[in-house]
Amino acid sequence: MLETVIMKILTVLTMSFVEYSDFIQDGDVAIVYLGHESMMPVKVQQGAQTQTRYGVIRHSTDLIGQRYGSKVTCSKGGWLYVLHPTPELWTVTLPHRTQILYTTDIATITMLLELKPGSVVCESGTGSGSLSHAILRTIAPTGHLHTVEFHQQRAEKVEEEFKEHRVDHLVTVRNQDVCKDGFGVTAVADAVFLDIPSPWEAVKHAKASLKKQGGRVCSFSPCIEQVQKTCLALVDQGFEEISTVEVLLRVHDVRTTYFPLPDFGPDPSAQPDDAAEKTPPAQASVTMKITVPPRDIPGHTGYLTFATKPRT
Amino acid sequence: MADNVVEDDSMCRIKEDDYVVLKRGDIFKAVQIQPKKKVIFEKQWFFLENAVGQLYSTTFEIVSGVLQPRKPKDTQSSTDAKEAGTDNRNIVDDGKSQKLTRDDIETLKEQGLKGQEIIQQLIENSSTFRDKTEYAQAKYIKKKKKKYENTVTILKPSCRILAMMYHGREPGKICHLRYDTLAQILTLANIHAGSKVLVFETCAGLVLGSIMERMGGFGSVVQMYPGGGPVRQGVESFGFPAHFHDTLHEFPICHVNALLAGTLDTSPDPSPDSKQSDVAVKEEQIHETLQPKEEPQDSKEEQSMETNSGADGSHDQEKEEKEKRMEAKAEEKKKKQEEKRKKLAAAAALLEGRNADGLVIASRFHPCPVLMGLLKFLAPSRPFVVYSQHKEPLIECYTKLKEQGGTVNLRLTDTWLRHYQVLPNRTHPMLLMSGGGGYVLSGTTVTMNRSKTAGSQQSDEPAPKRLKVTKTEG
Numbered sequence: 187m188l189e190t191v192i193m194k195i196l197t198v199l200t201m202s203f204v205e206y207s208d209f210i211q212d213g214d215v216a217i218v219y220l221g222h223e224s225m226m227p228v229k230v231q232q233g234a235q236t237q238t239r240y241g242v243i244r245h246s247t248d249l250i251g252q253r254y255g256s257k258v259t260c261s262k263g264g265w266l267y268v269l270h271p272t273p274e275l276w277t278v279t280l281p282h283r284t285q286i287l288y289t290t291d292i293a294t295i296t297m298l299l300e301l302k303p304g305s306v307v308c309e310s311g312t313g314s315g316s317l318s319h320a321i322l323r324t325i326a327p328t329g330h331l332h333t334v335e336f337h338q339q340r341a342e343k344v345e346e347e348f349k350e351h352r353v354d355h356l357v358t359v360r361n362q363d364v365c366k367d368g369f370g371v372t373a374v375a376d377a378v379f380l381d382i383p384s385p386w387e388a389v390k391h392a393k394a395s396l397k398k399q400g401g402r403v404c405s406f407s408p409c410i411e412q413v414q415k416t417c418l419a420l421v422d423q424g425f426e427e428i429s430t431v432e433v434l435l436r437v438h439d440v441r442t443t444y445f446p447l448p449d450f451g452p453d454p455s456a457q458p459d460d461a462a463e464k465t466p467p468a469q470a471s472v473t474m475k476i477t478v479p480p481r482d483i484p485g486h487t488g489y490l491t492f493a494t495k496p497r498t
Numbered sequence: 499m500a501d502n503v504v505e506d507d508s509m510c511r512i513k514e515d516d517y518v519v520l521k522r523g524d525i526f527k528a529v530q531i532q533p534k535k536k537v538i539f540e541k542q543w544f545f546l547e548n549a550v551g552q553l554y555s556t557t558f559e560i561v562s563g564v565l566q567p568r569k570p571k572d573t574q575s576s577t578d579a580k581e582a583g584t585d586n587r588n589i590v591d592d593g594k595s596q597k598l599t600r601d602d603i604e605t606l607k608e609q610g611l612k613g614q615e616i617i618q619q620l621i622e623n624s625s626t627f628r629d630k631t632e633y634a635q636a637k638y639i640k641k642k643k644k645k646y647e648n649t650v651t652i653l654k655p656s657c658r659i660l661a662m663m664y665h666g667r668e669p670g671k672i673c674h675l676r677y678d679t680l681a682q683i684l685t686l687a688n689i690h691a692g693s694k695v696l697v698f699e700t701c702a703g704l705v706l707g708s709i710m711e712r713m714g715g716f717g718s719v720v721q722m723y724p725g726g727g728p729v730r731q732g733v734e735s736f737g738f739p740a741h742f743h744d745t746l747h748e749f750p751i752c753h754v755n756a757l758l759a760g761t762l763d764t765s766p767d768p769s770p771d772s773k774q775s776d777v778a779v780k781e782e783q784i785h786e787t788l789q790p791k792e793e794p795q796d797s798k799e800e801q802s803m804e805t806n807s808g809a810d811g812s813h814d815q816e817k818e819e820k821e822k823r824m825e826a827k828a829e830e831k832k833k834k835q836e837e838k839r840k841k842l843a844a845a846a847a848l849l850e851g852r853n854a855d856g857l858v859i860a861s862r863f864h865p866c867p868v869l870m871g872l873l874k875f876l877a878p879s880r881p882f883v884v885y886s887q888h889k890e891p892l893i894e895c896y897t898k899l900k901e902q903g904g905t906v907n908l909r910l911t912d913t914w915l916r917h918y919q920v921l922p923n924r925t926h927p928m929l930l931m932s933g934g935g936g937y938v939l940s941g942t943t944v945t946m947n948r949s950k951t952a953g954s955q956q957s958d959e960p961a962p963k964r965l966k967v968t969k970t971e972g
Contacts, residue, residue: 204690204691204692205692206692206693206855206877206880208853208877219906219907219942219944222906222907253878253879253945254878254879255877255878255879255880255942255943255944255945256878256944256945257944257945267879267906267944268879269879269906269942269944270879270880272688272881273688274685274686274688274881289682289685289686290682290913292685293678293681293682293684293685293686294678294681296681296684296685297657297658297661297677297678297680297681297684298658298681300656300657300658302657302711302712302714303690303691303712303713303714303715303716304714320685323688323690324690324712326690326691326692327691327692327716328691328714399507399510400555410925413918413920413925414920414922414925417920418922428920429917430917430918430920431678431915431916431917431918432914432915432916432918433678433913433914433915433916434913434914434916435911435913436911436912436913436914437909437910437911438889438910438911438912438937439910440893440896440897440910475893475894475897476893477889477893477910489918491920494555496555497510497553497555
């Protein structure tokens with residue numbers, strides 16, 4: 187049994203954020219699922235231990251060689267699941283160094299920028315790399331991401347993460363100011379994404395980085411004034427199909443609820459013997475599955491402005 | 499650098515038989531470029547032949563049915579107003595502000611005046627135009643442009659464009675799946691190159707095509723289909739290169755139980771008494787009756803050709819030929835059956851490992867049994883996404899999954915999509931927005947808890963600490 191498991195480990199590809207593998211190996215990044223909205227990333231290392239509120243996980247025995255999706259019983263008797271990393275799980279577990287983009291916006295950006303395997307994408311700023319991982323997943327194995335981050339420490343940190351997640355062959359991180367120096371590439375991109383405070387200053391660089399055949403651009407801004415300036419800059423630079431949207435996620439929590447029934451008193455019109463039998467008990471109620479909205483929801487993340495660069 | 503651009507350009511040119519999307523304003527229509535084919539779009543008719551050889555994203559002017567590439571934009575400065583009013587206190591709606599009559603406009607049209615010129619005439623003959631505010635003037639021009647400019651843009655199809663097109667034109671065909679919801683589905687299911695994805699959809703093939711686009715021809719897609727055959731009309735519109743279709747497999751949902759029970763027979767020589775092969779044959783017959791292929795037409799043509807050429811042949815000869823034809827037909831049918839069997843076997847082989855990487859369901863069928871059946875083919879730690887136009891069946895799915903175990907991270911969601919008009923001093927949300935784009939239930943598979951069977955409902959939540967959650971969700 188153990189032998190076959192080991193054989194399998196040797197034959198499967200190593201885990202990465204752009205390729206599934208079945209078994210957990212030394213050096214993987216696994217997502218530990220402790221419960222809804224309670225997850226954490228773990229760097230799997232022979233001999234290492236991780237503390238959770240349900241007890242300790244010993245990597246060598248609890249993780250390495252186990253199948254992704256397995257249940258792990260911890261020292262205190264509690265248990266958890268170990269999940270294969272995906273950009274979506276990474277988004278909810280990654281260490282924040284900046285504000286990040288969440289899956290709802292990311293999904294919209296990915297589709298409306300028309301990203302697919304082989305796409306060449308320019309992005310700035312890299313920030314905490316939430317969107318970057320999703321882009322890399324979508325453009326692999328033949329695309330490339332050129333990402334620009336002017337904060338040196340953040341640029342270095344995210345580069346390190348790309349290596350750990352085995353996607354570094356698909357991405358180039360540049361530590362420069364996109365508004366002044368652009369993306370460091372010209373006429374290669376199919377799509378450009380901007381998440382910076384003054385995107386209008388980078389619109390001309392976005393245009394320069396896009397292919398001669400044209401391409402798509404998206405800018406994410408929290409404030410409407412930023413959107414207005416960006417739209418003007420896009421018009422100035424000859425972009426077409428300019429469109430601004432906002433996408434909001436609504437989560438529906440499924441619950442069981444009890445609706446008590448009022449007692450109307452005895453019904454004189456009912457058959458006398460019938461009524462005697464059917465007198466409802468004092469606390470009659472109906473059980474129903476319903477959904478409730480969460481108490482607090484994100485009401486605004488940012489406006490997404492899309493545009494097409496025509497062929498030049 | 500400039501040299502390889504030429505090479506790239508060949509990919510950007512419109513070719514005969516290409517699947518393209520026509521665009522005018524916000525309206526889209528998917529068509530195939532065919533010679534001498536008349537297309538009607540937005541009350542205009544035209545032939546697409548002239549578009550062949552032109553670059554994608556070119557805007558064409560329609561002049562009596564013929565497409566002419568529009569010259570590089572002679573900017574609208576001619577219609578830009580020099581004078582404008584500040585408010586509308588003196589503008590009275592007497593219905594007499596336009597000096598041109600309906601007949602005058604018709605005459606202008608017949609004279610072959612371009613849309614731009616007609617609009618210019620309308621402005622010149624409008625007594626109130628100059629008193630209108632700058633904004634009202636812009637609005638007026640925009641409205642007239644929409645009416646009189648006979649242009650069409652030809653685009654290369656993409657998931658974005660086709661999803662918008664279907665949602666705008668035929669939402670009923672795609673279960674009212676809005677494009678932002680489709681975007682969520684593709685992302686939540688972690689669709690990417692190299693994975694093995696199961697799809698069950700009745701959205702005209704739009705969801706399937708979107709998934710194929712995101713996989714870029716790497717990996718495999720198994721389309722689980724109900725009824726006689728898979729619907730792929732929407733997939734064709736994507737115009738994928740041929741090798742993409744090698745990654746696409748199909749499996750009839752009516753064989754799922756047999757496959758799960760291990761009784762599905764896909765061996766090369768099905769014995770006549772095997773029930774499974776009987777079903778398969780029946781299936782095929784249904785398939786054939788539902789989707790008559792070109793084959794019968796071809797044979798008919800052959801027939802007529804033969805009777806023409808062999809008109810003076812003897813009856814015997816004719817009879818012989820008839821028999822031959824029958825034999826050929828039977829042979830063809832056998833061949834087709836064999837092909838179909840091979841396809842089924844290939845799809846079954848992909849499913850048998852029960853190690854698929856993702857599952858997407860978007861159909862008009864009750865999602866609950868579909869989800870419960872197909873979830874069994876997924877490897878642990880893989881995402882699944884179920885779309886439904888309505889929330890209630892997804893509540894049922896959620897409850898069932900909680901009872902059954904084997905999944906975590908369950909989320910029932912929908913998205914709101916709000917469009918904005920962004921213009922200097924006139925920025926606001928659009929007055930109209932889509933009321934509903936459907937609901938999505940997503941989650942991740944995990945290994946089933948085999949050790950404890952009883953009370954799984956309670957033990958599904960990680961710890962006693964989370965009792966609050968179990969109480970509310972269980």
